[in-house]
Amino acid sequence: EPEVTQTPSHQVTQMGQEVILRCVPISNHLYFYWYRQILGQKVEFLVSFYNNEISEKSEIFDDQFSVERPDGSNFTLKIRSTKLEDSAMYFCASSGQVLSNQPQHFGDGTRLSIL
Amino acid sequence: DAKTTQPNSMESNEEEPVHLPCNHSTISGTDYIHWYRQLPSQGPEYVIHGLTSNVNNRMASLAIAEDRKSSTLILHRATLRDAAVYYCILRPNFGNEKLTFGTGTRLTIIP
Numbered sequence: 001e002p003e004v005t006q007t008p009s010h011q012v013t014q015m016g017q018e019v020i021l022r023c024v025p026i027s028n029h030l031y032f033y034w035y036r037q038i039l040g041q042k043v044e045f046l047v048s049f050y051n052n053e054i055s056e057k058s059e060i061f062d063d064q065f066s067v068e069r070p071d072g073s074n075f076t077l078k079i080r081s082t083k084l085e086d087s088a089m090y091f092c093a094s095s096g097q098v099l100s101n102q103p104q105h106f107g108d109g110t111r112l113s114i115l
Numbered sequence: 116d117a118k119t120t121q122p123n124s125m126e127s128n129e130e131e132p133v134h135l136p137c138n139h140s141t142i143s144g145t146d147y148i149h150w151y152r153q154l155p156s157q158g159p160e161y162v163i164h165g166l167t168s169n170v171n172n173r174m175a176s177l178a179i180a181e182d183r184k185s186s187t188l189i190l191h192r193a194t195l196r197d198a199a200v201y202y203c204i205l206r207p208n209f210g211n212e213k214l215t216f217g218t219g220t221r222l223t224i225i226p
Contacts, residue, residue, distance in 0.1 A: 004158075033213065035216075042216050042217065042218060043153070043159060043214075044216070045213040048212075048213055058213075091158045091159070093159075101147045101149075101206060101208055103161035103164065104159075104161065104214060105161065106158030106159045106160065108156075108157050108158050109157075109158050
């Protein structure tokens with residue numbers, strides 16, 4: 001069964017440094033999402049992306065965050081200047097068709113640790 | 116966003132059925148009911164979704180009350196691998212909206 005893959009599985013970065021989290025969504029999917037989960041807390045929506053542009057973003061997704069689909073397969077989340085509170089699991093998800101209410105398929109996440 | 120209420124935790128014996136309840140008394144007529152689960156150290160995983168009628172798939176069944184104010188996820192024969200946090204999520208029936216996760220139900224399976 002096709003999977004969403006995320007790399008790296010664990011990223012350790014100094015505060016203030018830039019970090020790029022990478023995702024390869026399922027190949028024929030059209031909608032892409034990033035979520036994060038701080039340890040012990042809920043899964044929180046960050047941003048959704050469709051047709052090469054952001055379709056929705058949360059309050060968390062401020063101007064330190066950006067997303068990009070640089071080629072036909074990758075979907076990246078960049079944090080420009082990381083803060084301690086950015087430490088979390090970051091999950092990428094994708095869903096397939098234009099039809100509404102399609103399931104989202106999640107990767108196993110990248111654990112981001114800010115020192 | 117319409118809100119769901121789930122028990123914080125449940126336990127079940129291995130190889131027995133599990134009924135996970137969800138209350139959503141403020142559901143609107145166009146909201147779908149989605150269930151996802153999150154196994155330890157993994158991302159959320161889609162389980163099932165429905166609108167009005169009961170639904171079955173290879174993972175589970177979804178029983179939806181006639182007034183749609185509650186639903187129950189049914190795992191027919193729990194295995195140790197079903198130990199996870201289960202999330203009941205309402206999702207509007209337009210576009211491909213974000214998922215809004217609550218705290219879910221932590222299901223423990225007793226061998």
